[in-house]
Amino acid sequence: MLRGSKRLSLISSAILSSAPTPNRTLATSASTTPTKKMPNHAQVIIVGSGPAGHTAAIYLSRAELKPVMFEGMLANGIAAGGQLTTTTDVENFPGFPKGIGGSELMDEMRAQSERFGTIIHTETISKVDMKSRPFKLWREGEEDKAEPTDTCDSLIIATGASAKRLNLPGEETYWQNGISACAVCDGAVPIFRNKPLAVIGGGDSAAEEALFLTKYGSEVYVLVRRDVLRASAVMSKRLQAHPKIKMLWNTVAEECHGNEKGLLTSLSIKNVKTQEASKLDVNGLFYAIGHDPATQLFKEQLDVDSEMYIKTTPERPRPPSRESLQPAMSKTRSIDRQSPVQEVAAWPPSSVKSFSPSRPTRT
Numbered sequence: 001m002l003r004g005s006k007r008l009s010l011i012s013s014a015i016l017s018s019a020p021t022p023n024r025t026l027a028t029s030a031s032t033t034p035t036k037k038m039p040n041h042a043q044v045i046i047v048g049s050g051p052a053g054h055t056a057a058i059y060l061s062r063a064e065l066k067p068v069m070f071e072g073m074l075a076n077g078i079a080a081g082g083q084l085t086t087t088t089d090v091e092n093f094p095g096f097p098k099g100i101g102g103s104e105l106m107d108e109m110r111a112q113s114e115r116f117g118t119i120i121h122t123e124t125i126s127k128v129d130m131k132s133r134p135f136k137l138w139r140e141g142e143e144d145k146a147e148p149t150d151t152c153d154s155l156i157i158a159t160g161a162s163a164k165r166l167n168l169p170g171e172e173t174y175w176q177n178g179i180s181a182c183a184v185c186d187g188a189v190p191i192f193r194n195k196p197l198a199v200i201g202g203g204d205s206a207a208e209e210a211l212f213l214t215k216y217g218s219e220v221y222v223l224v225r226r227d228v229l230r231a232s233a234v235m236s237k238r239l240q241a242h243p244k245i246k247m248l249w250n251t252v253a254e255e256c257h258g259n260e261k262g263l264l265t266s267l268s269i270k271n272v273k274t275q276e277a278s279k280l281d282v283n284g285l286f287y288a289i290g291h292d293p294a295t296q297l298f299k300e301q302l303d304v305d306s307e308m309y310i311k312t313t314p315e316r317p318r319p320p321s322r323e324s325l326q327p328a329m330s331k332t333r334s335i336d337r338q339s340p341v342q343e344v345a346a347w348p349p350s351s352v353k354s355f356s357p358s359r360p361t362r363t
């Protein structure tokens, strides 16, 4: 839907403006001598290219630490630039009183990172080894090689997150044909206009998505598994007061059904208190049930919790100090005594539990 075209434009602009990849083949002597592939070494590598990755890149490059960023090639199913590339107007970013398009904002952040010298590769990192120094990284397609493609002294993990799905029967069939995890991206498409729609979830995101969808749908059902909302008081009040919104408490969806055109037309739902099953006619279903952090790559290397968020000590996450990024300059500090994990920064917000896993509420 809307999302696809935005991604394509972002990817192509990313490729066109990408800094040249340094030559990874180093000649060992004269031109007749066989060449040996050496890993590229950087003081600091940033994996991920959402707002977190670019914030890190801007600070690091302005500090002349020559960061290298892997912005990903549809890594974790998300375009370079991250989740904001899937949205229209961002209205809560300071400095843009009239709002700014998500892709446009990310293009600007990318340009700012490059302006100060960040080298950006439009590639995905698919394997890491952080057991010893320097940290080793492999680019996608080269993970079977013994030698890493890249090494670094410090690594910033800014790999973000993706929306959770319920994997209901029928969900795959009607995914992007009536089912979406992003009302803001997809809510305006014609198949939802003046049609009954449903949102699953009980937090701020669900409230926000449902309220947004009232602009387009004839009515919006909000399916809440319990009899209370997790959403903030102000959002709950706004949600329940809206004339187009109908709350379905203690209700879960069990199956998705569609028509011969392959579009969603209804849901099987159940009241978990009464066990009463029924059918809900809706042409749109929007999930607002949280996110999965993109930390799969690091689960063997770092401590992650049951939801795959990287565990951090209370005072973290924090930006790595210049000293920790330049061990050669810091003779007084023994980096050998530090565990590699301590030298890894998981930049906020999406991959770190101590920050809200759900996206910030729009105003």
Ligand SMILES: Cc1cc2nc3c(=O)[nH]c(=O)nc-3n(C[C@H](O)[C@H](O)[C@H](O)COP(=O)(O)OP(=O)(O)OC[C@H]3O[C@@H](n4cnc5c(N)ncnc54)[C@H](O)[C@@H]3O)c2cc1C
Pocket: 047, 048, 049, 050, 051, 052, 053, 070, 071, 072, 073, 074, 075, 076, 077, 078, 079, 080, 081, 082, 083, 084, 086, 087, 089, 090, 091, 092, 123, 124, 125, 126, 158, 159, 160, 161, 162, 182, 184, 185, 294, 297, 348, 349, 350, 351, 359, 360, 362
């Ligand atoms: C539809 C929508 C609308 C939103 N609107 C707003 C809003 O208006 N205001 C607001 O404040 N927030 C909004 N958000 C939330 C905001 O987008 C996120 O909070 C923010 O993008 C998180 O930034 P991040 O840098 O942590 O990660 P992400 O934006 O998730 O970016 C991570 C990036 O890293 C890449 N990556 C992952 N793994 C790898 C790898 N192994 N190698 C290389 N690259 C990798 C991914 O492909 C992705 O591009 C919205 C989110 C969505 C989905």
